[in-house]
Amino acid sequence: MGKVYYVSKNVGLGMLVLAVAALATIIALSIAYDKERAKNRGKPGDEATDSTSMPPPPTTPFIPKEPWDHYRLPDSLVPLSYNVTLWPRLEPDARGMFVFTGHSAVVFRCVKETDLIIIHSNKLNLTTFYGHHAKLTGLGKATVPTIQKSWLVVKTEYLVLQLHSRLAVGSLYLLYTEFLGELADDLQGFYRSEYIEDGVKKVVATSQMQATYARKTFPCFDEPAMKAVFNVIIIHDRATVALSNGRDIDTVDSVIDGVPVSVTTFEPTERMSTYLLAFIVSDFVKIQSTQNNSLLVRIWARRKAIADRQGDYALSVTGPILQFYEHYYNATYPLSKSDQIALPDFNAGAMENWGLITYRETALLYDPMLSSTGNKERVTTVISHELAHMWFGNLVTLQWWNDLWLNEGFASYVEYLGADYAEPTWNIKDQIILSDVHKVFAVDALASSHPLSRREEEVNNPAEISEMFNTISYSKGAAVLRMLSEFLTEPVFAKGLSSYLNTFAFNNTVYTDLWDHLQKAVENTPGMHIPHTVHNIMNHWTLQMGFPVVTIDTRTGSITQKHFLLDPDSVVDRPSQFNYTWFVPIKWMKTGVEQQQYWLLQKTDINSQMRVSGEDWVLANTNVSGYFRVNYDLYNWDRLLSLLSTNHQALSIINRAQIIDDTFNLARAKIISTTLALRTTKYLSKERDYIPWDSALRNLDYYILMFDRTEVYGALQAYLKKQIQPLFEHFKTITANWTKVPTKHTDQYNQINAVGYACGMGVEGCRELIKSWYRQWMENPHHNPIHPNLKSTVYCSAIAFGGVEEWDFAWRMFKNATLASEASRLRAAMSCTKAPWLLNRYLEYTLDPTKIRKQDATSTIQYVARNIVGMPLAWNFVRARWGYIFQQYGKGSFSFSNLINGITKRFSSEFELQELKKFKEENLHVGFGSATLALEQAIEKTTANIKWVTENKAHVLKWFTEESK
Incomplete structure (x- = not known):
């Protein structure tokens, strides 16, 4: 027999009030929702026809006049604590809607005299109290003003209360609200995830609050600096379990409004930001362990996934990674438990909610029999990234989203350190060069790039905030912080970091606070010397966009730096207070011998040590420790290329990759010749290591994209085959004719490159091998003979070489897959078919969530666009349905910008450029949301591609023709 349910004293209102009010608001919301749904009913794409014929509205700028017209909260009120009760319904109501109801009481202090209460609220129906949306109470001796009027502001997502008199500075007040919201499948706020298990459809209520979606769940002061303590109660079906940030301290059975429920109360959270809140109700199960005799670590997932032991690996690495960070930060894990949960529907890769981290299934679940080495590495690095945030981001939080780069860039850097501790044989720290440094160079070399740290006034509304979650914030942030750690040394960096975290625990900071503590660490380290303060050095890297190319003339010792632009003719409109000059730390070697680090502090300098003669050579930026590219005089380039051809192992793996990546990009920027860049690939027939090969293939992929529709492609294909x-033969030998798995972690990756490109370039025996493996699987679907490492490559190639039978088989296997990473591989592979009608059918599937989950829709369209046959189909598909796609996926999605990038990668003709510009003009009234910058960059990249192809096509064709003989 369950205990009687009671409501917290701080709230002081019974659940019966909520239940009665909820019934009325459910009806009101349902009617409003039905009206909205009726307006938008019809096939996806219908409204696209309307949108293209509608004239754009007048573009008069909106000028804020009232406090509620601004996207930023006034600084008059500061929240202290919340009592939040939520009741998600996992069954649809009579109108077919899923809803949640709840109530919240926030205690806040008045710090500036005001007669307004402005608090975030978005898409919530609020119960009225005597004609107002909320009830205000004074605490202690505070006199409470009456509410004159209250209203909701849709544009800035506020609930506003106008008071008859002013709140008193220093006094405490309590604001109580009751609300109802839709438990929609939009992957935002408190939302619904659905999946099928044992033939039964199941529903999960889960959440994603970052960046601005807590306000969709309950009225709150939804800015990162507005930290508070949260007391959470969740009402849920008795057959389910409820989770939140804190540990559950009590679960009792009750009956509310005739419904038998369980009521779970959680321990109060630490002082934290709203974007880190998490609420989940499901029938998931867990595995668990205890760290240091007290910390509870749990992995949650679907019952079938846990039964198949897909959570075991995540549990095994979580403990060591937590221990690493405790030691690295010199700060104990601040909470009593660490939950990690794998969700069937989740828009991001993972989210660092404090104490309850949410993941895509592919980022947390691993099956040792079915998953690949890449899947395993992804689980390790994503867990490491999210656990890094438990201190950096959660314990100490940046004041505003303009400094998001420090939060995400830091986690993107130290994830390699945590993963390396958990899996020391992988040598994973080197991979930051491919995954982050080279990746972000491509974006940061554009004139439309932006600095890491933007001014606060540049980042206001939710779309601008979402746009900050980009490659610059994550990957440039990681590269620049790695450079900082390199020139300070890791011990000094860690010492300053620990001081920063312990000083600002449970509070907010700006990025300069970290520089202060790193500077103190420098000053307290005997013998430590840097040419300027940490502030001065790092301001050059964070307050101006881009990076330099450092040119060394080894005949004279002359060294210069210049802002590197992929298109040297592009115009940089963004001014720089440093005139695009950087303080550049250069680690370098002379003929294989490491030299003392050198700092380039102005545009030009002379370093006589860098003068060489005869067979000597200079290599700068050893191990790519700095965030810059390097160019040399032609004589030094010749000596380095000669070294590659005669003794490539005299250079480190990372520097071989660097030489390839630098030359290809210097050639695109017209700094060196295209043929010089291509010459760096001639030694590859002797190369066996993954990182240089991957660097080369990524750069040659650009040539494939530019020329696979032209006569150049035949010669390019012949050269790459050679x-x-x-x-390919090397891996055939060391795997005993493909029957064994290479021992080294990176060799397993390079085997994938070898097989994939050998089949693509027509190496004899490759296609037959792949087709035979896939055919064996088709003949016996219960036994897949393909090793997990090679599945992505084999599936794609077999479907590309096959027809409808191979595609339909993959679709059946996709629908029946019980492991998310296997489903993900098949989903990508189905885009490889060369049959246009199959690709068009597949594109239509992305609009049907019963076929392709919403979280996977935009990436599936990108996969199709990657296919030479699919690119124009995907482009036409997106253009025709932009209004619908934007409405469904674009408004706040972090990954939405990738859709524009993915579709336009091959654009290299004047016709495609004009189409892109026309697309922009015709959809200005619809908007582009978090893809706005991506669209500008697509136009810039297409323009650069056109020029590059025009200038280089003849040279490239000649070179590949001669070298492929």
């Missing part, structure tokens, strides 16, 4: 064949 270079990849020895690698």
